[in-house]
Amino acid sequence: QAQLVESGGGLVQAGGSLRLSCLASGRTFSTYAMGWFRQAPGKEREFVAAMWWSGGSTYYADSVKGRFAISRDWAKNTVYLQMNSLKPEDTAIYYCTADASIESIRRGVITYWGQGTQVTVSS
Numbered sequence: 001q002a003q004l005v006e007s008g009g010g011l012v013q014a015g016g017s018l019r020l021s022c023l024a025s026g027r028t029f030s031t032y033a034m035g036w037f038r039q040a041p042g043k044e045r046e047f048v049a050a051m052w053w054s055g056g057s058t059y060y061a062d063s064v065k066g067r068f069a070i071s072r073d074w075a076k077n078t079v080y081l082q083m084n085s086l087k088p089e090d091t092a093i094y095y096c097t098a099d100a101s102i103e104s105i106r107r108g109v110i111t112y113w114g115q116g117t118q119v120t121v122s123s
């Protein structure tokens with residue numbers, strides 16, 4: 001069965017960087033869109049970034065544009081989220097996602113979710 005496993009979360013000071021990884025397994029994701037969502041305490045889940053596994057355009061929430069970058073490594077079946085210039089408001093659980101439609105990912109109607117990884121940014 002399809003599985004998405006995140007890693008790389010942790011505690012970082014404001015202004016610092018983290019790179020999240022998402023190992024995809026159990027099916028072929030080559031025709032899928034991959035993305036990242038996050039959920040802060042007491043808030044709804046929100047879209048962060050997305051891209052087609054095959055490459056091409058990337059999509060970002062306005063709140064992370066210019067600071068975060070999504071990428072993937074074919075050989076490692078891994079999607080990354082490089083997070084720079086982190087702010088306390090980036091504190092959340094970050095989820096890796098996959099769906100046949102990139103619009104579905106942006107709307108949050110998603111087929112596959114990872115278990116999440118905690119990112120905490122201290123001020």
